[in-house]
Amino acid sequence: xxxxxxxxxxxxxxxxxxxxxxxxxxxxxxxxxxxxxxxxxxxxxxxxxxxxxxxxxxxxxxxxxxxxxxxxxxxxxxxxxxxxxxxxxxxxxxxxxxxxxxxxxxxxxxxxxxxxxxxxxxxxxxxxxxxxxxxxxxxxxxxxxxxxxxxxxxxxxxxxxxxxxxxxxxxxxxxxxxxxxxxxxxxxxxxxxxxxxxxxxxxxxxxxxxxxxxxxxxxxxxxxxxxxxxxxxxxxxxxxxxxxxxxxxxxxxxxxxxxxxxxxxxxxxxxxxxxx
Ligand code: SIN
Numbered sequence: 001x002x003x004x005x006x007x008x009x010x011x012x013x014x015x016x017x018x019x020x021x022x023x024x025x026x027x028x029x030x031x032x033x034x035x036x037x038x039x040x041x042x043x044x045x046x047x048x049x050x051x052x053x054x055x056x057x058x059x060x061x062x063x064x065x066x067x068x069x070x071x072x073x074x075x076x077x078x079x080x081x082x083x084x085x086x087x088x089x090x091x092x093x094x095x096x097x098x099x100x101x102x103x104x105x106x107x108x109x110x111x112x113x114x115x116x117x118x119x120x121x122x123x124x125x126x127x128x129x130x131x132x133x134x135x136x137x138x139x140x141x142x143x144x145x146x147x148x149x150x151x152x153x154x155x156x157x158x159x160x161x162x163x164x165x166x167x168x169x170x171x172x173x174x175x176x177x178x179x180x181x182x183x184x185x186x187x188x189x190x191x192x193x194x195x196x197x198x199x200x201x202x203x204x205x206x207x208x209x210x211x212x213x214x215x216x217x218x219x220x221x222x223x224x225x226x227x228x229x230x231x232x233x234x235x236x237x238x239x240x241x242x243x244x245x246x247x248x249x250x251x252x253x254x255x256x257x258x259x260x261x262x263x264x265x266x267x268x269x270x271x272x273x274x275x276x
Pocket of ligand 1: 080090091092097121122247248249250265267
């Protein structure tokens, strides 16, 4: 096995590992790499849908998305499609997946199916590092506070994306409150757990003061020295610890700039625990 760091902050590309190997030894070593680097990448993993599901299940039960349909034969897999004529890309702002759920995603296993020849990278930012380096005065103000995370409703997820289909039924907005500073259940590390996309207010704080604080925190957590950036190739797999990083799918390949490309990713999410 070879491990190459993507940056000094987070992210490692791992080679010499076959994700079809679901033996305890292989999964344990992948989990340890994940806890250490927060997001890990594997290239040339030409695995089937079922193999991606089998591998993902080794991390815990699979979570279905509240609003978006999975593949007809493999509902566990949510196919992220950006057509060449579309401007937007799913996940194109800093966020932690479904942080508005009561038990937000533990990890995501994302496989590239079709990638643009230019652009379409994904960025990750290390939220343990963001917590460690946060201004002391801000730390004291938020250490015991909770924030409201809102789902923004189904339209946020499907209106701009022609290749993605909303589920039938109740698709309204909902929200949950989570500690702003959560603890990683495996490593015991403190994590800054808010994000620009879904975090809307600080519970029990004056709205203006809370918004001002949140804006300062958002600016801090996006600092480039906490990040790594992954350039996709076909059949690459990213696994991120969705508790420890926020991420950003860069939509720099849209028609207005003459770069209208299709981008397709197969996403499986593993159900997480209630943040504490
Ligand atoms: C996501 O935000 O869940 C998708 C990331 C990507 O497509 O790069």
